[in-house]
């Protein structure tokens with residue numbers, strides 16, 4: 374803990390009267406507990422104001438996983454909504470991916486948060502939406518592509534859950550470390566199309582009526598943990614049973630190592646991402662995107678619906694339905710020959726080359 378490094382006689386550099394108990398991971402400023410809590414909250418408020426994230430009377434769903442980020446998000450949003458009279462109606466929205474021993478425990482935390490923060494809670498499950506749990510998906514297609522399935526299904530599940538509640542704005546606990554990690558990943562993969570949008574504080578999938586925002590875009594993960602610690606928040610701290618994909622994990626480690634040498638590198642990477650503008654050119658009078666490999670993609674149409682599930686999609690069949698098709702094929706094969714389990718992984722690889 375940074376406390377050990379502090380001179381016992383140090384005073385808080387903000388209030389100059391209470392004893393400093395920590396150094397801010399972001400800029401090494403020595404602060405007392407009360408000033409740190411206030412500064413952390415104020416910085417989130419400033420991001421919200423600067424980006425005009427909300428409007429009075431808006432109904433907002435907090436993507437609540439029970440983990441540290443979304444628990445702190447719920448706690449801070451409740452406080453700011455009251456302190457600055459945002460006039461928001463806040464609701465907790467949880468997705469049950471169906472991971473026994475992980476999500477069932479974290480959902481128990483969200484249920485406690487529901488009463489601690491006095492917010493309504495809605496739980497939507499993969500089983501109800503897709504007739505698959507993540508445990509079943511991993512048993513069928515292997516652990517390697519689990520993050521691909523989970524990511525696609527969760528994004529859609531959050532949208533569907535919000536719409537069920539008549540909500541058009543979902544906020545998530547993605548923090549500065551997550552944002553910098555995504556910039557780095559997209560850069561390393563040469564995924565320029567995603568790179569340009571990966572640092573947006575608010576996003577709207579094409580044609581989707583649900584806006585997604587990240588009020589913690591500039592908040593360091595370490596500070597989120599400290600905030601939860603000082604406010605003694607009740608959160609679930611176990612890692613997902615299905616570890617993050619190897620490449621993302623390596624990018625995360627690289628970033629953490631860089632942060633120890635240069636703490637500002639997290640914000641610097643985000644800043645670099647913000648300055649990135651995609652090269653585009655016009656073909657047949659239409660703006661096209663030029664990918665890293667020189668290939669081009671045409672802009673997608675707004676408001677299309679998936680022919681299978683009827684959900685909003687820029688393609689004829691949405692990404693979730695394509696994944697489900699692979700799973701169903703695999704389920705049939707697994708039922709005949711239990712040694713077959715690479716069909717869905719192959720499909721995932723094919724999907725990586727498609728533009729959505």
Ligand SMILES: Nc1ncnc2c1ncn2[C@@H]1O[C@H](COP(=O)(O)OP(=O)(O)OP(=O)(O)O)[C@@H](O)[C@H]1O
Nearest residue numbers: 436437438440441442443444466467468545546547
């Ligand atoms: N099962 C879920 N239900 C609802 N929202 C979720 C769920 N999983 C993730 N989210 C949302 O997406 C954000 C990022 O999730 P991710 O799993 O990438 O990160 P995390 O750092 O583990 O977040 P957390 O600490 O909140 O669990 C979360 O903060 C939360 O807002």
